[in-house]
Amino acid sequence: MKRRLLSVGAALLAVAASVLVFVKPADAAVGLHVDGRHIVEANGQPFVMRGVNHPHVWYTGETDSFADVKALGANTVRVVLGSGKRWGPSTDVADVISLCKQNRLICVLEVHDTTGYGEEGAAASLDEAVDYWISQKSALVGQENHVVINIGNEPIGNVNAGQWTAATTAAITKMRANGFEHLLMVDGPNWGQDWQYVMRDNAQAILDADSRRNTVLSIHMYAVFNTATAITDYLDRFEDNGWPLVIGEFGWRFNANEVDHETILAESQARGLGYLGWSWSGNTDPILDMATSFDPARLTTWGERIFNGANGIRATAREATIFGGGPSPTATATPTASPTAQPTPTPQPTPTDPPTPTPTSGSRSCTAAYRIVGQWPGGFQGEIRITAGNAAISGWTVTWALASGQAVNQAWNATVTTSGSAVAARNVSYNGSLGPGADTVVGFLGSWSGTNPVPPLTCTAT
The missing domain is CATH 2.60.40.290 (Immunoglobulin-like)
Incomplete structure (x- = not known):
C-alpha cells in the first residue's frame, strides 16, 4: 500500500548501477517466464500486464470484483493475501486462482504481511512469507501458466533498507529449493518505492540468485515519483541494463506532490512494461479507489483515467494467449491532451x-x-x-x-x-x-x- 515519505532529500541522488545484462538461460521455467527484460508466456508470446490491485484479504466477499475488472478490460489482477502474521491467513488460494481463470485474468498473488518490515513492528519477514507459500504449494503447483507469485509486498521499510538484498536473495533461493517453478515477482524496499536505490543497484545480484532465471522486479510509484524526470531516470536504468521490471503499484496525481501517473502510463506503453494500479476499492484513503464501494458503475476520477484514458487498460490490454487472446500490443497511444489535477470530485x-x-x-x-x-x-x-x-x-x-x-x-x-x-x-x-x-x-x-x-x-x- 502507499506510504508517503516525509523526506527523501539527498537520498534521492542517483548511485551508479551495475552494467551487467540479464540473459535468460536455455532452461527457463515453464509457464509465464522472463525473456530478457520482458515477460512471455510458455508459447513465447509477450505478455504485458495491464491491471489493478484487489484488496481481497480484507474483503473476501467481494468476489464479483474479478469479473468487474475483466469487463473493464484488465488482463491481470494482483490479489492481496495474508499469511496470518497480520492478516488472514488466506487459505482460499485455490478459489482465488479459479476466479482468475474463470475471468481470463492472469493472477499475481502477493503476501501483504511483509509491508514495511524493519520499520513496521508487526510485519512479517520475507522468510515467513516463503513459509506461507510453501503451506499453499498444493494450490499453486501446476498453475505456472496462470499465476505469478509476488513473494512479499513492500518487504522492507526505510530502516536499514540495505537488508533487502540478502533477504530477497534468500527468499528466492528458498522458493526454488522447495520446487516452485513459477514466475516470481519481488518488490523493492523503502515501502516499495526504492528511493535509496537498493533494488536498482543490486538488481543483477537478485536476478542471478534465481536458479531458474525467472524473476521480475517490481517498483511501487507514489509520491517519490512525482515528476517525469524521476520516473524516466529510474525506468531508463532498468531498460539500459536489460532488467525485467513491472510497476506493481502506483496511484494518481490528485495533488501537485503526488505521483505523475500520466508519465507512468505513457512510459509503460512505450517501453512494453506491465503496470498494476492501486487499487480497485476499499482503501482507507478513498481517493485511491477506482470504484466507489466496489461498484463498477461508479468509477472515480482515478478509475475512469486508468481504465478508459489514453494508454490506459481498455486501450492497451491484451488478453493472455493461454485464454485465447491475441498478441500483446507494441504500438504506443498518445493522447491529444491529458487530464491534470483537479479538486477531488x-x-x-x-x-x-x-x-x-x-x-x-x-x-x-x-x-x-x-x-x-x-x-x-x-x-x-x-x-x-x-x-x-x-x-x-x-x-x-x-x-x-x-x-x-x-x-x-x-x-x-x-x-x-x-x-x-x-x-x-x-x-x-x-x-x-x-x-x-x-x-x-x-x-x-x-x-x-x-x-x-x-x-x-x-x-x-x-
Whole structure:
C-alpha cells in the first residue's frame, strides 16, 4: 500500500548501477517466464500486464470484483493475501486462482504481511512469507501458466533498507529449493518505492540468485515519483541494463506532490512494461479507489483515467494467449491532451440520454452515450462512449451543444474542437477503427456554472 515519505532529500541522488545484462538461460521455467527484460508466456508470446490491485484479504466477499475488472478490460489482477502474521491467513488460494481463470485474468498473488518490515513492528519477514507459500504449494503447483507469485509486498521499510538484498536473495533461493517453478515477482524496499536505490543497484545480484532465471522486479510509484524526470531516470536504468521490471503499484496525481501517473502510463506503453494500479476499492484513503464501494458503475476520477484514458487498460490490454487472446500490443497511444489535477470530485453516476444511431454511408453507424463521472463546484469530468453499429467503422465524430456556462477544457482519446457552443470530438489514430459492436471511450475535463445538463449527442461514422 502507499506510504508517503516525509523526506527523501539527498537520498534521492542517483548511485551508479551495475552494467551487467540479464540473459535468460536455455532452461527457463515453464509457464509465464522472463525473456530478457520482458515477460512471455510458455508459447513465447509477450505478455504485458495491464491491471489493478484487489484488496481481497480484507474483503473476501467481494468476489464479483474479478469479473468487474475483466469487463473493464484488465488482463491481470494482483490479489492481496495474508499469511496470518497480520492478516488472514488466506487459505482460499485455490478459489482465488479459479476466479482468475474463470475471468481470463492472469493472477499475481502477493503476501501483504511483509509491508514495511524493519520499520513496521508487526510485519512479517520475507522468510515467513516463503513459509506461507510453501503451506499453499498444493494450490499453486501446476498453475505456472496462470499465476505469478509476488513473494512479499513492500518487504522492507526505510530502516536499514540495505537488508533487502540478502533477504530477497534468500527468499528466492528458498522458493526454488522447495520446487516452485513459477514466475516470481519481488518488490523493492523503502515501502516499495526504492528511493535509496537498493533494488536498482543490486538488481543483477537478485536476478542471478534465481536458479531458474525467472524473476521480475517490481517498483511501487507514489509520491517519490512525482515528476517525469524521476520516473524516466529510474525506468531508463532498468531498460539500459536489460532488467525485467513491472510497476506493481502506483496511484494518481490528485495533488501537485503526488505521483505523475500520466508519465507512468505513457512510459509503460512505450517501453512494453506491465503496470498494476492501486487499487480497485476499499482503501482507507478513498481517493485511491477506482470504484466507489466496489461498484463498477461508479468509477472515480482515478478509475475512469486508468481504465478508459489514453494508454490506459481498455486501450492497451491484451488478453493472455493461454485464454485465447491475441498478441500483446507494441504500438504506443498518445493522447491529444491529458487530464491534470483537479479538486477531488465526488463520483456522481448520472443518467444519460439513450444513444441514437446515426446512419451513414452504407450500413456504417455508431452511437454515443454521455456520462458525468464526477462533479465539483465549477468543474466536472465527463466521458463519451462510442459504439459501432452492425458493421465495422474506420472513423467517428461525435457532436453536441454546450449549455450556457459549460466548457470543455481538456480531452483525451479524441481531438476535440469547439466553435461557440458547438463541440465536435473526432477519433485519433488508435481508436477510429472499431469492429461491429466494439466501443471506445473519450474522457474530458470541463467547467460549468448554473446547471450542468447531459446533452443529446450525434454520432457519425465513416
